[in-house]
Amino acid sequence: MLAIFLSHDVDWPRHGPGMDHIMARRDRFEDNIIEKVLRGYNPYFGIPDIVEMEERLGVRSTFFFRPFYDDGTDVNCYSDIIKEISKKGWEIGVHLNDLSSVDAVKAQKEKIEEISVRTLGCRVHYLRIKTEDYRKIRDAGFLYDSSLKSFRDRIDPKDMGHLQIDGVVVFPVTIMDAYLFTYMNVNEERIIKVFEEAIDIAKRMKKDVITVLWHDSSVKMRGGRAYGKVLEFLYSREDLEIMRGVDLLRRVI
Template sequence: MLPADAPFALCLTHDVDRPYKTYQSLAFALSERSPSHLRALLPGANPYWQFESIAELEADLGVRSAFYVLNEPSLFATRPPGEWASVENLVEHAGRYDVTDDELVGVLRTLDEGGWEIGVHGSFHTDSDPDRLAVEKATLESLLGHEVAGCRQHHLKLGPSTWRVQRDLGFRYDASLGSRSSVGFLHGYDPIVPFDDEFVVFPLTGMEVAFPDPGTDFSAAAAACEALVDEAAANEAVGTVLWHPRYFNEAEFPGYRRLYRHLVEYALASDGWVGPPGELYEWLVQHERLPLGRQE
């Protein structure tokens, strides 16, 4: 049973990887031979800052979602010198942002006060670094003034002990288990309880880039969204979708904002419960509806 006797639940999430378009502008301008990308470097131009736009869209639909905030450490301060020249590390750390920046803290607090969930987007190495994950959790909680419930690891990167570390640090749930390339209930229709207690895993059912490109074929993308919802409704499932904030920038990612709205509207029209994982988690615990004994 789900809230309001809904036949299924759809959790809405956003990973805040890069709220500022920085090095990407030059990279895209060179690779695509399109200097138009350089406009993002002008003062006041910030196409990846989509917090207010997302909140307006969701408020219009009467729903809320979760934002997972990335707090990456400095590559040069935290990794050994032998890793500094790694292309993977340089790309991974380029464009990192300051989670304590006043503008960002202000918008996160506004979202938090408005009913949106704010969680931790565990940085690249925290799948095996509990001390760093603890710092990221404590920092975000100090900015918000309360504990946070949820975590999703950057790049969905899970190690053999990540869930246990998250639980021991006080997280109530993880939302990292899933695929960047496939859409569907790859890990079953229920949340997973890996330790047979109140720590829960909400598997990722669909990331925006795994759907057909709505800018090329919106009908195919919409049909894939509808099929996902229909499968959820037929199986009393709990699904989770991820839309990175930059994909709400229609100039660079045409169709994805429209597709997100279509997905949410179709889920609501199908009588599903739609909202952030943290809110669903609280309901499941309060009503003793966790699928205890069903483990991954």
């Protein structure tokens, strides 16, 4: 059965990027969201929304948290969230900022593990990974990575399935929300069609995994707010199995 690796990157601290950042991108949101932003609301904090949607269907996914955020805030701002969702079955992974050395990667892994259980998987921020980085990831103790993506502007079999690089199981990113609405220029009405086409390609090419990356920061945005429909569509397909990264890992090794 074709597996859907459902994953979410948490790119921003809990308080978000700040009002100036959001207002400069106000065209991404409906007016009612912007009105709430003016009263202090952070629309980038979408973890509760995702968890609620997935829990309603009995689905579990993987959240990748950054050890440190751009404003210097560390992952402890999410400590209660991480503990709660981990206890309820969501997988916690590491969204790596720094691949300069094995020690740097290991330190980021340990930072997340101070809050959570052992982390087995990672994804590099901005998907900025090179072939030589996999050895560092392996030596830091990770068993799988999901940072590889060959094409931004289309769905391609090369971004499906899994492979191994230097002893690390790699799940390439097949569909990312941000690329759907930029490089691929897909509107909300066509999102499900894109997923249908990806599933057809995977089956035709005998690929075993489609990896989906949907940021928690996008679920209140135009486009990104379609996550609920995407989730319901995937769940409705009897020929698919929605999985966390750790579940896939056990399947392929």
